[in-house]
Amino acid sequence: MSVFDRREFLDRAAILSAAAAALGGTAAAQDAPRSAAAATARGASDKLRVAVVGVRGRGMSHVSGFLGKNNCEITTVCDCDEAVIGNAMRSIEKVQGRAPTYVKDIRRVVEDRNVDIVSIATPNHWHALMAIWAMQNGKDVYCEKPATHNVKEGALMTAAARKYGRICQVGTQSRSNPGMRQSIEAVQTKIGTVDLAIGLCYKNRPSIGKVDGPQAPPATMDYDLWCGPAPADAPRRKTGNGTVHYDWHWVWNYGNGDLGNQGVHEMDKARWGLRKGMPNSVCAVGGRFGYTDDGQTPNTQVCLFDYGESKMVFEVRGMKSPAFKGAGIGNIWVGSTGMVVCPNYAGGIQYDKDGREVARFNGGGDQLHFDNFVKAVRSRRVADLNCDIAEGHISAALCHLANISYRLGNEAPIGDVAGFAGSPAAADALTRMREHLREHKVDPMTVAGRAGPKLTFDPATERFTGARAAEANAMLFREYRRGFEVRESV
Numbered sequence: 001m002s003v004f005d006r007r008e009f010l011d012r013a014a015i016l017s018a019a020a021a022a023l024g025g026t027a028a029a030q031d032a033p034r035s036a037a038a039a040t041a042r043g044a045s046d047k048l049r050v051a052v053v054g055v056r057g058r059g060m061s062h063v064s065g066f067l068g069k070n071n072c073e074i075t076t077v078c079d080c081d082e083a084v085i086g087n088a089m090r091s092i093e094k095v096q097g098r099a100p101t102y103v104k105d106i107r108r109v110v111e112d113r114n115v116d117i118v119s120i121a122t123p124n125h126w127h128a129l130m131a132i133w134a135m136q137n138g139k140d141v142y143c144e145k146p147a148t149h150n151v152k153e154g155a156l157m158t159a160a161a162r163k164y165g166r167i168c169q170v171g172t173q174s175r176s177n178p179g180m181r182q183s184i185e186a187v188q189t190k191i192g193t194v195d196l197a198i199g200l201c202y203k204n205r206p207s208i209g210k211v212d213g214p215q216a217p218p219a220t221m222d223y224d225l226w227c228g229p230a231p232a233d234a235p236r237r238k239t240g241n242g243t244v245h246y247d248w249h250w251v252w253n254y255g256n257g258d259l260g261n262q263g264v265h266e267m268d269k270a271r272w273g274l275r276k277g278m279p280n281s282v283c284a285v286g287g288r289f290g291y292t293d294d295g296q297t298p299n300t301q302v303c304l305f306d307y308g309e310s311k312m313v314f315e316v317r318g319m320k321s322p323a324f325k326g327a328g329i330g331n332i333w334v335g336s337t338g339m340v341v342c343p344n345y346a347g348g349i350q351y352d353k354d355g356r357e358v359a360r361f362n363g364g365g366d367q368l369h370f371d372n373f374v375k376a377v378r379s380r381r382v383a384d385l386n387c388d389i390a391e392g393h394i395s396a397a398l399c400h401l402a403n404i405s406y407r408l409g410n411e412a413p414i415g416d417v418a419g420f421a422g423s424p425a426a427a428d429a430l431t432r433m434r435e436h437l438r439e440h441k442v443d444p445m446t447v448a449g450r451a452g453p454k455l456t457f458d459p460a461t462e463r464f465t466g467a468r469a470a471e472a473n474a475m476l477f478r479e480y481r482r483g484f485e486v487r488e489s490v
Helices: 006-010 015-021 060-066 087-094 106-110 123-134 151-163 176-188 223-227 263-274 366-379 389-407 424-439 469-473
Strands: 048-054 072-078 102-105 119-120 140-143 168-172 194-202 281-287 300-306 311-316 328-334 338-341 347-352 356-364 410-413 446-451 453-460 462-467
Touching: 006 151, 006 462, 048 106, 060 087, 060 366, 072 106, 087 263, 102 106, 102 123, 106 123, 106 151, 119 123, 123 151, 123 223, 140 366, 140 389, 151 168, 151 389, 168 389, 176 263, 176 338, 176 347, 176 356, 194 223, 194 263, 194 424, 263 311, 263 328, 263 389, 281 389, 300 389, 311 424, 347 446, 356 446, 389 453, 453 469, 462 469
Parallel strands: 048 072, 048 119, 072 102, 119 140, 140 168, 194 311
Antiparallel strands: 194 328, 281 300, 281 446, 281 453, 300 311, 328 338, 338 347, 347 356, 410 446, 453 462
């Protein structure tokens, strides 16, 4: 076995075949199912044993999704911070009559032959590695959004699911909500030719504060394990009152900003409505405005994804903002004979070309997505999944591609940015961004943001082409820290 690094991986021409070649097995994985045929369908009477990984925040929704439902038993709770497991342990014991086993290290969980499902609700930088290890060891995986921390991880996860015959669902739960499915049907069949999707993430995100130098992580946390494949740098942000368990979203080594946090839900729906995958090009403009803190990721962005005949515009606003056309955290699709606006996860409103309401769609909740996953685990049919890893990979990748453009951008006042060629909707979004900044007493003519380059992209190879391709391609993957790698067979 040998560890593959970023340069080796990026030199490969065929992304999915390269990903499949990169998946070897640990010793514990050698007896695991290697194909879909090796994993037989399981009836409703067969108990499924679940390990939930990461239980301080979103992981409690995972606990709720499996606990006492669909003949599932939560046998294991895994978290690198023993101080945060109490709520999960008590909740599970109350329903099941006995407490689950607590395991700190995910490597012990994936090696446990008495675990059927690994449900992952950890920071983004751990998602792909945990999922791949689990699938190599014969587990099915429910993985929280975004599926990945970088683009290439999605190809690896997809290849792993196919090679080992595993079921892997990504937690963009709108895909399972009846109201949202009806809304998407209306987008695709009821409003004519749709050439524009707008995704909105207007979610108030206050300053995370500023500290002086490296900070000590909580004594109850195995911080080396928390860092995992990412650099084990000491935190340079507040680490008390639970902030260490959330503010990583705004640090590039671990998170992807709100574009890849809340925004990936709306990104997933935007492209779902358009029936699109990877774009022909991407460009992003933005910055971190309104305060100075230890966050690195932008709190304000406008992104343009070009699909040729159609465009997708995505906006992030971390300072308080009114809704746009009825949506604040949601989506808008514009067609030749009407428009659909979805202001939440569970539904939307269809309008005709004169702006009159035609229909409303509503209904759904998180549980439906867990139910859908368990159904596919039992049937062994990838087609039963509402958000297979191949779909989750693309939606996360769009966030990563836009962030790459942003990070390669030049610092400049947002007021000096010329706009987005070929997209009046993106140019309008940029104008509205400037107005938004002024409302928060940020002068877009003097305060520097970042204007990313237009990066051309080849959807077939999942690589950048043209100007600045070398720089951009180098950001499609990261070199994992030793001891926390995907290994390739030799």
